[in-house]
Amino acid sequence: MSWLSRVRNGIPFLPKRQTADNLWHKCKKCEAMVFTKEWEDNLFCCPRCEHHDRIGSKARFEQMFDNGRYEVLPSPEVREDPLKFRDTKRYTDRIKTARTTTGARDALTNAKGLINRRKAVVGVQDFAFMGGSMGIAVGAAFVAGVRVAIANKCPYVLFTAAGGARMQEGILSLMQMPKATVALAELREAGLPYIVVLTDPTTGGVTASYAMLGDVQIAEPDALIGFAGQRVIEQTIREKLPEGFQRAEYLLEHGMIDMVVRRHDLKDTVGKLIEYLTPAKGRGKKAA
Template sequence: MGWFKRIKEGITTSTKDKKETPEGLWYKCPECNTVVSTDEHKKNLWVCGECNYHSRVGSAEYFEILFDGGKFTEFNKAMSSGDPLKFEDTKKYPDRIKSSQKKTGLKDAIKTGQGKLNGRNLVICAMDFKFIGGSMGSVVGEKISRAIDVAVKEKCPLIIISKSGGARMMEAGFSLMQMAKTSAKLTLLAEAKLPYVSILTDPTTGGVTASFAMLGDINIAEPGALIGFAGPRVVKETIGKDLPEGFQTSEFVLEHGFLDFIVHRHQLKEKLAESFDFFAITSKTKK
């Protein structure tokens, strides 16, 4: 029975002396369960090296990827949502806003900036899903509208990177108005003959899909992104039928003609540069 008794002390470290591994050092792919260091995952642009699963990233990461040297000028940085409807749920809307701002370091669900992509001046609007699900409220609509004004004034292309659950219910009609507002502003961009590229990432749904996200001169998406208006569960319950495999993925949407092409994050900057070169050549040819 001596085999089952600890004769010597100190064979293992006592529980109180054990050191926990700090959080955030490792990334585990939710698709294939591959584990890599967070630094390695970042170097690979937050894409799994084994299965090419594209992790959700926010405006800061896209600006780092697309703007030359990660340098840009952000505008309307301090804009924050009010509470026009005095919306009350389990948590008051102003408290929800303040909590999200503190948690994310963002003022709202979108960031807008101007910089250069391969030496070409342009404006980029990038949404952040971590801020109340990337929902579109009055601030999101206003910042996109003002970004379009900058693009028209500077005579430069516009990119909008969508990542949203749709309209923000806490602003009701004010949120829905942003669909018409942003669409009308994009018409001004078109009249100025300036290119607009819409990038749909995971997820792009609801009122965002029903407005500016699908109005690009070129609509592109990342691999495996969820793209649609209503969610798959709602669609299934509405039509009373099982949905086809891969329903509402970017690959499915491309196959049915709602996208121009799908771009791996590693090639995103290069493909955008090629697209803007094409627009510039076409514009000169028409003249």
């Protein structure tokens, strides 16, 4: 056997199935290549530049609830295609595809559990589900989450991520804005806090309604937050917008939000807010 064969045979090559794309993750911001395991262990944040990637409801619930234990709340049944909408494909087909891809019923999923030993209901919008768009199902899920929080005498914590209202439902999607506002009035009447965590991106009708109505407004670093797109605004006012416009840090500097919190610190920050804002009777039993 030649020396070249001996060297080649001594190299510990990984099996082909382990060297696929899922072994590495390319950061969308700095374009660094990092091990997927390292990226996941870092709460889906780039270990090089701290870019916070978008995550779904399952990962968010596991990060927020004590010991990763929680109970997913059932999604309300709604009429799924009230306008019989069709563009390049049927709306019902788009919903089926989104459900297959994400495993969620719709863009907003609620769960209840303990955050730092305090009861809480947490809602998460998943951008992977049709851009996290707000339709009838999202509005119904929001109201359901608020009412479960009222029944359990605990706060409602919402993680927003959306491109706005769902165009396939027309005016019916926009009607979810006042519907959510009325639900929040019920929550405040019960003396319970509403905490919003704005994640990348939170835009359109969601920003114009329940995303900006929190008692405390938190944002993840560098999250895009706004109503209309930057290009639309520039074309309307015919001026160049400042650097970082509509990013979390810019909004914090101009008083639109209360704090920008790294994902690693979110659980403790939200837990402290719940402790400050919730009556003592809202304390849950110590998680096992």
